[in-house]
Amino acid sequence: MSIEVVRKRLSIRSWRRGTKELDLILGQFSDKNLNELKMSDLILYEQLLSIDDYLIYNWLFSKEDSPKIFKSLIKRIQEGMHH
Numbered sequence: 001m002s003i004e005v006v007r008k009r010l011s012i013r014s015w016r017r018g019t020k021e022l023d024l025i026l027g028q029f030s031d032k033n034l035n036e037l038k039m040s041d042l043i044l045y046e047q048l049l050s051i052d053d054y055l056i057y058n059w060l061f062s063k064e065d066s067p068k069i070f071k072s073l074i075k076r077i078q079e080g081m082h083h
Contacts, residue, residue, distance in 0.1 A: 007037075022057060029077050033080070060078055
């Protein structure tokens, strides 16, 4: 599968989370960042998107600690939330 197809699929998944807050946060993150990410980063992002919304929300708003594997990605998404 080409990297362009992966980016398109992840963009769609980012904008259709199920909760409006995460649709906006992850959708905007995907619009701004997916074209810069390498395949390894896209795979990690895809793994993040497979997790339940309430957990992602809690990690993004520092209500719970995210697993170590996602820490840098969560931080990058959080930085985008403040702009």
